[in-house]
Amino acid sequence: MSSSPVLARQEAEPVVAAVTSEPAAAAPAAPATFGVIAGRWYRLNKDRIRATLIGIVSLAVFLVIWHLLTKYRVVFFVRFTNVPSPLAVYESFTKAIHDPKFLMHIVLSCRRILLGFSLAAIVGVPLGLIMGRFKLVHEIVFPVSEVLRPIPAIAWVPMAIMLWPTNEQSIVFITFLGSFFPILVNTLHGMVLVDPVLVRAARCLGAREASIFREVYFPASLPHIFTGLTIGMGVAWVSLIAAEMISGQYGIGYFTWEAYSLVQYADIALGMIAIGVLGLASSLMIRAVGRLAMPWGRA
Amino acid sequence: MNDGKASKGHIEVKDFALSYETIDGSVAAVTNTDIHVNPGEFVSIVGPSGCGKSTFLNAVAGFLKPTAGAITVDGETVKGPSAERGMVFQQYSLFPWKTVRENVEFGLKMRGMDRSQRERAARTLLGLAGLEAFEKHYPDRLSGGMKQRVGIVRALATGPKVLLLDEPFGALDAQTRVIMQQILTNMWQRLKISVLFVTHDIDEAIFLSDRVYCMTARPGSIKAEIPIPLERPRQQSMMMSSEFLALRRGLMSLIREESLKAMGGEINDLGMQGLNIELHGQSLADVL
Numbered sequence: 001m002s003s004s005p006v007l008a009r010q011e012a013e014p015v016v017a018a019v020t021s022e023p024a025a026a027a028p029a030a031p032a033t034f035g036v037i038a039g040r041w042y043r044l045n046k047d048r049i050r051a052t053l054i055g056i057v058s059l060a061v062f063l064v065i066w067h068l069l070t071k072y073r074v075v076f077f078v079r080f081t082n083v084p085s086p087l088a089v090y091e092s093f094t095k096a097i098h099d100p101k102f103l104m105h106i107v108l109s110c111r112r113i114l115l116g117f118s119l120a121a122i123v124g125v126p127l128g129l130i131m132g133r134f135k136l137v138h139e140i141v142f143p144v145s146e147v148l149r150p151i152p153a154i155a156w157v158p159m160a161i162m163l164w165p166t167n168e169q170s171i172v173f174i175t176f177l178g179s180f181f182p183i184l185v186n187t188l189h190g191m192v193l194v195d196p197v198l199v200r201a202a203r204c205l206g207a208r209e210a211s212i213f214r215e216v217y218f219p220a221s222l223p224h225i226f227t228g229l230t231i232g233m234g235v236a237w238v239s240l241i242a243a244e245m246i247s248g249q250y251g252i253g254y255f256t257w258e259a260y261s262l263v264q265y266a267d268i269a270l271g272m273i274a275i276g277v278l279g280l281a282s283s284l285m286i287r288a289v290g291r292l293a294m295p296w297g298r299a
Numbered sequence: 300m301n302d303g304k305a306s307k308g309h310i311e312v313k314d315f316a317l318s319y320e321t322i323d324g325s326v327a328a329v330t331n332t333d334i335h336v337n338p339g340e341f342v343s344i345v346g347p348s349g350c351g352k353s354t355f356l357n358a359v360a361g362f363l364k365p366t367a368g369a370i371t372v373d374g375e376t377v378k379g380p381s382a383e384r385g386m387v388f389q390q391y392s393l394f395p396w397k398t399v400r401e402n403v404e405f406g407l408k409m410r411g412m413d414r415s416q417r418e419r420a421a422r423t424l425l426g427l428a429g430l431e432a433f434e435k436h437y438p439d440r441l442s443g444g445m446k447q448r449v450g451i452v453r454a455l456a457t458g459p460k461v462l463l464l465d466e467p468f469g470a471l472d473a474q475t476r477v478i479m480q481q482i483l484t485n486m487w488q489r490l491k492i493s494v495l496f497v498t499h500d501i502d503e504a505i506f507l508s509d510r511v512y513c514m515t516a517r518p519g520s521i522k523a524e525i526p527i528p529l530e531r532p533r534q535q536s537m538m539m540s541s542e543f544l545a546l547r548r549g550l551m552s553l554i555r556e557e558s559l560k561a562m563g564g565e566i567n568d569l570g571m572q573g574l575n576i577e578l579h580g581q582s583l584a585d586v587l
Contacts, residue, residue, distance in 0.1 A: 201392040204360055205406035206382030206457060215405070219396040296396045296437040 084266040089273070092266040102255065106274065109240060109252040112168075113282065116175025117236045124183035124232070125225055131184075132191020132221070133213060145184060153178035153239035157246050171243045171251070178239030179232030186228025190221030223297065226290035230283055237279045252278070307373055308460040308493030310336040310359065315368035317351070317358055318518075325366075327518035328354045332368070334512055334521060336461065336493045343496040343504035345550065346514030346522075347558040352497045355519065356465050359495060360386050372460060382406055385454030389466040391446040393438040399449050400425065400434035406457035424452045427489075428482065444475040448482060455486065461493040468503065477535065480507055484533070501550045505543060506533060513553045516561035523553055 042049070063086050068074075070085040084092075096102040131138040153174050160170035194217055202216045244253030256271030258264075291297075315332040318325040329351040336342045346352045357363045359370055361380040370377040372384065380386075385406075393402050400421045407417035425431050428448045438446055447467055454462060464483075468476040480503060487494055498504050504511045505527055513523045527546060529537060537543055 195392070197388055197390055197392045198394060200360075200362055200380070201386070201388065201394075202405070202409075203362070203380040204382065204384060204386045205453070206409040207405075208409075211409055216394065219394070222396075294396070296439065 082265055084269050088266040089269045092264075092270050093273075096267075096270060105250055105252050105255040106278070108250045109244065110278065112172050112175055112240055112244075112251065113233075113236055113278075116172045116240070117179050117233060119172075119176045120179040120183055120232060120236070121229060124180050124228070125187050128184045128187025128225075128228075129191060129213070129218065129221065132188050132194075133217060138188075145181070149181045149185070153235070154242040154246075157243055160243075161247060167247055167249065171240065171248060174243040175236050175240045179236035182231040182235055183225075183228040186224045186231065187221060190224025190228075191217060193224070194220040219294075222290075222294050226286065226293070229286050229290075233282050233286055234279065237275065237282070241275055308336070308338045309373050310334070310461055310493060310495060311371045312359070313368050315355070315358070315370065316366050317354060317363060318366045329358075329519045331520040334524075336495055338493055339491045340510065341487055341494045341496065341508050342510045342512065343498060343508040344512045344514060345498055345501060345504045345554065346519060347516050347554060347561045348499055349561060350514045350517050350557065351519030352514050353465050355514075356463055356495065356497045360384055360463050382410065382457040383460050385457065385459035385462045387447070387450050387454050387462070387464040387467045389469045391438070391443070391450050391470075393446055393449055393453070395438055398435050398437055399430060399441070402438065402449055403453045403456050405453060410457065421456065424456055425449075427486070428452045442475075443471050444479055447471065447479060451483065451486065455490065455492070459492070461495060462487075464494065464496045466498055467496075469498070469500075476503070483507065488531075501547055501554065502538060505529070505546050505550065506538060511550065513550060514557070516557040522557065525550065 067086050069080045070083050074080045127141065131141055156174055156177055157170075160173045161167075164170040164173055198216050198220065199212060202212050207215060240251070241253035241256075244251035245257040248254035248257075252271055252274050256268055256275070259267030259271055312332060312334045315329065316327065317329045318327040332355060334342070334344075344352045344355065354363065358365055359377065361377050361384065377384075393399075394405065397405065400418070403421040403424055404417045407420060412420070422431060422434065425434055428451070430445065430448055430452070433441065433445065438449065441449070450467070451462075451464075467483075468479050471479060483494075484507060496504070496507060508527050511525045511527060512521050513525065514520065515522045525546065529540075529542060529546075
């Protein structure tokens with residue numbers, strides 16, 4: 001009781017420090033002219049501005065070198081004789097976006113990714129969580145998964161064609177396989193790393209098995225689950241393109257391969273760039289979902 | 300001591316022993332331990348590091364099964380962890396994915412209390428600990444002292460019969476530790492709850508407790524039981540009183556003997572005494 005004034009005084013410091021750490025910039029609200037604000041914004045974002053500028057310059061340099069190499073048809077170990085120039089690729093891009101066939105290739109590839117990847121996540125995440133929690137399931141599943149895991153998804157193509165009645169199904173299956181193992185392994189890894197003290201803390205607050213799973217194991221594993229999803233998405237695209245090139249009809253991988261057969265060199269590069277953009281967009285999407293799902297993590 | 304209103308939270312440990320199974324046979328961590336905590340009493344266990352005092356506390360919490368003997372709380376044998384025995388850990392152990400308020404609500408949620416009710420309860424408790432402004436923060440953003448206040452409030456939220464603390468202030472700086480000791484004392488007096496407190500800090504044990512048990516080096520057992528007759532409420536200034544210092548000297552020499560034993564007597568007595576004087580001066584300086 002009598003100690004409380006002492007207490008209040010001593011505590012004032014950390015409390016103030018913690019509060020000001022956030023809106024520190026807002027506190028000195030002097031005459032905030034546009035110039036002052038712009039200056040502050042610049043100082044706070046200096047590193048990001050710098051990185052963006054350098055990034056733009058480096059991309060521009062890449063395009064210029066590409067342009068020069070193709071313009072003069074350089075042959076120096078590698079042959080740029082038939083490589084399309086950036087302008088030719090841009091031209092075929094402007095034609096392609098008005099071509100419903102090209103758009104269909106893209107839509108089909110995206111659909112395959114969505115199906116294969118979603119299935120892998122729906123099976124892989126729960127299986128990883130259960131394997132992390134129940135020793136017996138781990139002991140049964142782990143050896144099988146360790147044997148199958150090193151087999152690249154592309155090596156499954158002939159088998160997949162035998163297994164599934166339609167081409168479409170076997171391509172989705174290949175995509176599924178590619179993303180499944182990274183998702184499973186990372187989820188399992190997340191479960192292994194859950195801090196046992198947190199589990200004990202939950203136990204002595206009266207949590208039972210199901211609650212501990214939902215309130216402790218799952219959220220604690222989420223960062224690793226999202227790592228697995230990001231890697232899985234990358235491998236899903238790799239597997240999909242390979243499968244489309246080998247056994248496909250339609251799809252952006254097929255489009256790229258077909259362009260080679262039809263001597264449409266500009267379309268080869270267009271297909272490659274489209275694959276790159278789609279892959280980048282899908283991993284950005286996963287990162288965005290991850291940030292929404294884990295608001296406690298510092299972005 | 301508290302006025303005898305509190306009637307729950309009587310811990311009784313009889314003939315307790317705990318050993319681990321290894322390839323070379325079983326290794327005793329704790330042997331021969333009898334302690335009790337009366338309802339509403341504040342009891343500490345001190346001992347040299349590695350003596351098994353944390354192991355013992357984990358057994359009282361229900362995480363470890365005793366190899367021999369029995370632990371009862373209000374006559375009921377401890378069979379596993381339960382919300383009746385709240386626990387505070389040295390590593391804070393707040394759920395990083397829950398806000399401060401959600402952390403405090405956790406035990407109530409497990410009990411099935413509805414959302415609005417437990418929100419209100421959590422706010423009240425956070426207010427007592429001076430944390431109401433931080434209810435929406437994630438633990439990540441808090442200082443060590445604030446985290447541990449949340450840890451204590453979270454353990455108390457379900458209204459446990461006893462509170463078990465495992466070196467709760469060990470990771471805090473000296474000033475914060477003193478403040479936390481005051482906060483804990485205030486809460487204990489208000490809630491009239493039984494406390495079993497494990498620490499290696501002798502000053503802390505004396506300052507907080509009604510009684511202190513001193514443990515031997517591994518395998519740990521109770522070496523001495525020391526009542527602390529200092530009056531309450533206790534002030535920081537009491538730590539300089541002759542009464543306090545006498546208790547401190549007594550406990551120090553008990554612990555030193557055990558620490559020496561734990562170190563295997565490698566260091567000769569003379570050297571150890573020199574070290575002791577230095578230690579003495581340093582912690583006195585801390586107090587000042």
